[in-house]
Amino acid sequence: MKARAHIFIQGLVQGVFFRSFVRSEANMLGVKGWVKNLSDGRVEAVLEGDKDQIEKLIELCKKGPPNARVESVAIEWETYSGHFRDFEIKH
Numbered sequence: 001m002k003a004r005a006h007i008f009i010q011g012l013v014q015g016v017f018f019r020s021f022v023r024s025e026a027n028m029l030g031v032k033g034w035v036k037n038l039s040d041g042r043v044e045a046v047l048e049g050d051k052d053q054i055e056k057l058i059e060l061c062k063k064g065p066p067n068a069r070v071e072s073v074a075i076e077w078e079t080y081s082g083h084f085r086d087f088e089i090k091h
Contacts, residue, residue, distance in 0.1 A: 001051045002051070002080040002082070003048070003049070003050070003051035003054055003077065003080055004033075004046065004047065004048045004077070004078045004079060004080045004081060005046070005047045005054050005058065005075055005076070005078070006044075006046050006076040006077075007044070007045050007047065007058060007073055007074065007075050007076070008038075008042050008043070008044050008073070008074040009042060009043040009044075009061055010041070010071045010072045010073075010074075011064075011068065011069045011070040011071035011072070012068055012069040012070075013041070013042065013043045013064060013068050013070060014041055014043065016064070016065055016066075017065050017067070018035075018064055018065060019036070019089045020065075020089070021060075021064060021065040022043070022045055022057070022060075022061060022087075023035060025057055025060050026057055026087040027086075027087055029049070029053040029054075029056055029057055030050065031047050031048065031053050031054055031057050032047075032048045032049055032084035032086060032087055033046040033049075033084050033088075034046055034084070034087065034088045034089070034090045035087075035088075035089055035090065036089065036090035036091070046084075048080060048081065048082065058073060058075060061073055
């Protein structure tokens with residue numbers, strides 16, 4: 001089943017290659033969308049694809065790369081749009 005999740009990751013998640021980590025894992029799982037840093041220190045991402053793969057990616061985001069310390073991941077499930085062709089890091 002196709003799905004879309006809008007997530008916000010809080011903790012020590014900037015300056016620790018978190019966005020690169022998310023993009024790499026998303027590409028391996030076949031998830032499309034984007035990830036970016038927010039000015040308040042959080043990381044935001046929109047994930048689209050197979051719901052099972054999105055759920056796996058969210059679980060990976062709860063851990064993050066080695067130097068990250070994730071405090072929380074807020075998830076908002078949204079309507080699948082299908083308009084992403086790849087996964088990108090937004091600046």
